Amino acid sequence: MSGPRTLFDKLWDSHQVVPETAEAPAVLYIDLHLVHEVTSPQAFAELGARGLKLRRPDRTLATLDHSTPTLPASGDGRRPYATPEAEAQVARLQANCRQFGVELHDWDSDARGIVHVIGPELGATQPGMTIVCGDSHTSTHGAFGALAFGIGTTEVGHVMATQCLLQRKPKSFAIHVDGELPAGVGAKDLVLHIIATIGVGGGTGHVLEFRGPAIEKLSMEARMTVCNMAIEAGARAGLIAPDQTTFDWLEGRPRAPQGAAWARAVSAWKSLRSDEGARYDREVRIDASKVRPTVTYGTHPGMAAAIDAPVPAATNAQEKRALDYMHLKAGQTMAGQPVDVVFIGSCTNSRLPDLRAAAAVLRGRRVADGVRMLVVPGSESVRRAAEAEGLHEVFTAAGAEWRVPGCSMCIAMNGDLAQPGQLVVSTSNRNFEGRQGKGARTVLASPETAAASAVAGRVSDAASLAAEEQAA
Amino acid sequence: MRPLTQLRSRTAVLPYENIDTDRIIPARFLTTTEREGLGRHCFTDWRYLADGSENPAFELNRPAAKGCGILVAGRNFGCGSSREHAPWALLDYGIRAVLSNEIADIFRSNALKNGLLAIVVSDAEHRWLLEHPGSELVIDVAGGFIELPDGGRFGFELDAFARHCLLQGVDQLGYLLQQEEAIRAHEQRHEAAA
Ligand code: SF4
Numbered sequence: 001m002s003g004p005r006t007l008f009d010k011l012w013d014s015h016q017v018v019p020e021t022a023e024a025p026a027v028l029y030i031d032l033h034l035v036h037e038v039t040s041p042q043a044f045a046e047l048g049a050r051g052l053k054l055r056r057p058d059r060t061l062a063t064l065d066h067s068t069p070t071l072p073a074s075g076d077g078r079r080p081y082a083t084p085e086a087e088a089q090v091a092r093l094q095a096n097c098r099q100f101g102v103e104l105h106d107w108d109s110d111a112r113g114i115v116h117v118i119g120p121e122l123g124a125t126q127p128g129m130t131i132v133c134g135d136s137h138t139s140t141h142g143a144f145g146a147l148a149f150g151i152g153t154t155e156v157g158h159v160m161a162t163q164c165l166l167q168r169k170p171k172s173f174a175i176h177v178d179g180e181l182p183a184g185v186g187a188k189d190l191v192l193h194i195i196a197t198i199g200v201g202g203g204t205g206h207v208l209e210f211r212g213p214a215i216e217k218l219s220m221e222a223r224m225t226v227c228n229m230a231i232e233a234g235a236r237a238g239l240i241a242p243d244q245t246t247f248d249w250l251e252g253r254p255r256a257p258q259g260a261a262w263a264r265a266v267s268a269w270k271s272l273r274s275d276e277g278a279r280y281d282r283e284v285r286i287d288a289s290k291v292r293p294t295v296t297y298g299t300h301p302g303m304a305a306a307i308d309a310p311v312p313a314a315t316n317a318q319e320k321r322a323l324d325y326m327h328l329k330a331g332q333t334m335a336g337q338p339v340d341v342v343f344i345g346s347c348t349n350s351r352l353p354d355l356r357a358a359a360a361v362l363r364g365r366r367v368a369d370g371v372r373m374l375v376v377p378g379s380e381s382v383r384r385a386a387e388a389e390g391l392h393e394v395f396t397a398a399g400a401e402w403r404v405p406g407c408s409m410c411i412a413m414n415g416d417l418a419q420p421g422q423l424v425v426s427t428s429n430r431n432f433e434g435r436q437g438k439g440a441r442t443v444l445a446s447p448e449t450a451a452a453s454a455v456a457g458r459v460s461d462a463a464s465l466a467a468e469e470q471a472a
Numbered sequence: 473m474r475p476l477t478q479l480r481s482r483t484a485v486l487p488y489e490n491i492d493t494d495r496i497i498p499a500r501f502l503t504t505t506e507r508e509g510l511g512r513h514c515f516t517d518w519r520y521l522a523d524g525s526e527n528p529a530f531e532l533n534r535p536a537a538k539g540c541g542i543l544v545a546g547r548n549f550g551c552g553s554s555r556e557h558a559p560w561a562l563l564d565y566g567i568r569a570v571l572s573n574e575i576a577d578i579f580r581s582n583a584l585k586n587g588l589l590a591i592v593v594s595d596a597e598h599r600w601l602l603e604h605p606g607s608e609l610v611i612d613v614a615g616g617f618i619e620l621p622d623g624g625r626f627g628f629e630l631d632a633f634a635r636h637c638l639l640q641g642v643d644q645l646g647y648l649l650q651q652e653e654a655i656r657a658h659e660q661r662h663e664a665a666a
Contacts, residue, residue, distance in 0.1 A: 017654050
């Protein structure tokens with residue numbers, strides 16, 4: 001193919017084993033397959049039933065994260081699993097990884113953690129790769145200029161057996177982010193703002209490329225937060241072109257190329273950007289300077305607005321149902337709503353800078369009476385780094401619980417959950433009905449806003465909290 | 473997968489937009505290591521009251537909806553997670569087809585791989601379907617149309633390969649395994665370069 005190409009075109013072209021035709025989808029090669037306990041057992045079983053081997057164990061990496069308890073093991077080494085099924089599911093992954101020769105970051109690994117946190121940390125996630133996982137937030141890895149997307153369990157089996165997938169090429173969608181984010185406004189606010197702008201189904205069938213000056217200024221962790229939530233706009237994947245920030249972040253990580261191979265890799269990665277004049281199927285422009293601390297008020301991530309903006313009136317039955325579920329009325333603001341639980345964690349916001357941001361708000365303050373706050377680092381490596389800086393002491397001194405890494409209250413399948421009717425300010429990515437426990441009401445927010453809300457006992461951004469304290 | 477050429481059933485309507493996969497099957501049921509048996513948890517938080525009894529207000533619990541194999545749902549059905557447990561749960565519950573004017577990508581791909589027809593119709597057709605619950609439809613996979621009770625037809629698009637797989641009961645893993653030579657050539661080309 002000639003002519004200017006988008007970053008996405010380049011990634012697609014270089015991974016087509018068999019090009020797509022009208023009759024058949026492309027056979028797309030997968031460089032890295034990430035595996036966890038929830039979406040893999042049926043795929044391993046299929047492989048076993050057909051007498052197949054795992055084609056490339058060296059391109060497969062597994063971890064325990066979704067159904068794992070976040071309280072430490074007791075003295076006898078027993079882990080407090082929520083149910084015997086959860087424990088059996090973990091045991092099944094351990095057995096499968098042994099049988100099929102897959103590297104598993106098990107309980108004893110110092111790199112275990114949420115699948116989308118550890119891939120980059122280990123340097124397994126690299127620019128120019130195709131990366132899949134039986135998990136929709138695989139889009140996170142797009143922050144490195146990799147084509148990364150979630151797949152179902154049948155496809156997990158396809159990749160295990162053949163290292164390939166049958167895929168039709170999605171469309172491309174450029175999200176140009178101009179200007180500069182105001183002080184106190186971060187990647188989470190930006191991505192919630194973008195989803196509210198293009199809609200919760202606005203990216204369906206598309207790969208989003210986030211680009212422009214405001215994106216280039218973001219740290220790798222912030223870029224991961226943005227790409228993580230591309231799926232919340234329905235997109236197949238999110239992408240950011242790799243640059244010096246990317247290379248600096250990856251250099252020296254265990255699975256990254258080393259020595260001469262590193263120099264060769266970086267020079268190849270530098271071509272991974274959209275060519276001048278490349279055409280996208282859709283484009284939208286976002287002005288970063290207009291973004292304010294943003295939170296959700298409804299039951300999907302597209303129902304988001306500035307924290308002090310009035311909640312819009314419902315325009316259809318579904319929105320009405322959402323407001324009823326959230327116990328909200330049009331015209332109210334999210335700022336000031338009483339809070340029961342605060343959760344800091346998930347593959348969206350559980351990395352070291354996220355924890356630092358939350359700790360900066362909590363330092364010298366206390367979680368309000370009656371509010372339960374959980375801080376769950378994304379990986380063992382984040383946990384160690386945070387503890388080395390004393391962040392865990394800031395959290396516990398403020399009255400928050402400091403936990404063992406895992407998905408925890410993001411998906412609430414490990415026993416960490418909210419009670420019916422409780423309002424949770426959460427740094428995770430989904431505010432669906434019941435996501436954090438049956439009847440639980442989720443408000444998605446940045447780590448700063450979540451921490452400030454814990455102190456205020458009401459939904460609050462950090463600047464308003466400080467201003468109120470000054471006035472008092 | 474068994475070949476699927478035609479499906480005849482009545483429709484049940486869930487008019488809400490953005491019905492996500494947590495709605496279809498909440499995460500607390502994902503600790504299973506099986507594919508079977510998820511139907512009893514399908515839509516569980518809508519379907520049952522706190523005391524475990526059936527919620528009479530839930531659309532699919534109404535007597536007229538019982539036994540309906542075609543679900544007509546609001547826009548952006550199946551959004552959220554990639555869990556294949558969602559189509560497994562729907563199929564086990566008795567749903568053979570989902571019709572909407574927009575269906576989330578991963579859900580759609582997962583559904584079709586399991587023989588659950590996930591079909592996108594136009595806005596006008598969608599409106600008609602929402603307004604006529606209980607209609608007996610024939611979904612003709614080969615012909616690419618839905619036949620209405622009065623004999624009228626709604627055409628629909630289905631990827632040629634997905635259609636072929638449904639009609640022939642093609643095993644996609646088998647198809648991929650046949651590409652071995654091309655896969656090996658790709659690996660040699662790219663790993664030599666690295
Ligand atoms: S943290 Fe949440 S979104 Fe991320 S992988 Fe775990 S369950 Fe999925």
